[in-house]
Amino acid sequence: MTPKTLLLSDGTHATCAVAGAGEPLVLVHGVGMCAEAWAPQIEALSSSHEVISVDMPGHGGSDRLAEGAQLPDYVAWLGRVLDTLGRGAVNLAGHSMGGLVASGCAIEMPERVRRLAVLNSVHRRTPEARDAVRERARAISRGEGDDSVPLRRWFGETAGERAVRDQVSGWLERVDRAGYAAAYAAFAEGDETYADRWGEIACPTLVLTGAEDGNSTPEMARAMAGAAQRGRAVIVPNERHMVGLTAPEAVTAEMRRWLEEPVTVERREMRA
Numbered sequence: 001m002t003p004k005t006l007l008l009s010d011g012t013h014a015t016c017a018v019a020g021a022g023e024p025l026v027l028v029h030g031v032g033m034c035a036e037a038w039a040p041q042i043e044a045l046s047s048s049h050e051v052i053s054v055d056m057p058g059h060g061g062s063d064r065l066a067e068g069a070q071l072p073d074y075v076a077w078l079g080r081v082l083d084t085l086g087r088g089a090v091n092l093a094g095h096s097m098g099g100l101v102a103s104g105c106a107i108e109m110p111e112r113v114r115r116l117a118v119l120n121s122v123h124r125r126t127p128e129a130r131d132a133v134r135e136r137a138r139a140i141s142r143g144e145g146d147d148s149v150p151l152r153r154w155f156g157e158t159a160g161e162r163a164v165r166d167q168v169s170g171w172l173e174r175v176d177r178a179g180y181a182a183a184y185a186a187f188a189e190g191d192e193t194y195a196d197r198w199g200e201i202a203c204p205t206l207v208l209t210g211a212e213d214g215n216s217t218p219e220m221a222r223a224m225a226g227a228a229q230r231g232r233a234v235i236v237p238n239e240r241h242m243v244g245l246t247a248p249e250a251v252t253a254e255m256r257r258w259l260e261e262p263v264t265v266e267r268r269e270m271r272a
Contacts, residue, residue: 006081008080020042037244040248057179104193123198123223137184150241208243
C-alpha cells in the first residue's frame with residue numbers, strides 16, 4: 001500500500017492508502033478505525049482493481065470536519081475526496097459508519113458510484129438501540145468512553161479473534177479522540193438520515209453483515225438490500241461486527257462477486 005495525502009477543494013487534507021491498478025474501488029472504514037482496517041481486502045482485490053482506502057475525517061491523517069458535523073457533512077466530504085481523486089465513477093464500499101457514508105454518497109451522487117457495498121452498517125435502529133448508541137456518543141464526547149465495551153461486542157474468544165481484537169484495540173487507542181467523538185456523534189444520529197431513500201439506489205448493491213452482529217443486524221441488512229433496486233443481502237454465519245477482518249476470505253469472495261456484477265442496467269423508478 002502506498003500512503004497518499006489529498007488536498008481537497010475546501011483546503012483540508014485527507015489521507016488514503018493506494019494499491020493495485022484497474023477499475024477503482026474506494027473503501028471507507030468505520031468510527032475509530034483507519035484505512036488499514038481493510039488490509040485483507042486491499043491485498044486481495046488490488047490484484048484486479050486500483051484499491052483506495054481512505055481515512056475518515058478526524059482519523060488517520062485526515063483533517064476533522066467542523067464541530068457539529070452530521071452524516072450529510074461526511075457524505076459531502078466523501079464527494080470532495082472523489083472529486084480530488086479524479087477517477088470518475090468508482091466502486092464504493094463502506095464498513096459500519098463508512099457504510100452510512102457510502103450509501104449516502106450513492107443516494108446524493110449516484111453518477112459517482114458504479115457499485116455500492118455496505119458492510120455491518122445500521123438502518124432504522126430500535127428506540128432502545130438508538131438510546132444506547134446516543135449515550136455512548138455522549139460518553140465519548142466527555143472523554144469517558146471505554147473501548148473495551150465495543151471490543152466485547154465485536155469479538156469472541158477464539159485465538160484468531162483475540163489476535164484481530166488486539167490489532168483493532170491498538171487502532172482505537174491511537175485514534176484522535178476529538179475526531180472519534182465527532183464521528184461517533186454523527187454515527188449515533190445517522191441511521192435514519194437516508195433510510196427513506198434507499199429505493200433510489202439503482203447500482204449493484206451488496207449489503208453484508210455477520211449473523212451474530214447485534215447492532216448491525218441481519219434484519220437491517222435484509223431491509224437495506226430489499227429497498228435498493230439491485231440489492232443483495234449476505235449474512236456471514238457465526239461472525240460479528242469486524243467480519244472483514246475475522247472472516248476475510250468470505251468477505252473478499254462476496255466482494256469479488258459484487259465487482260463482477262454488470263452496471264449497465266436501466267434505472268427503475270424509486271420503490272414506494
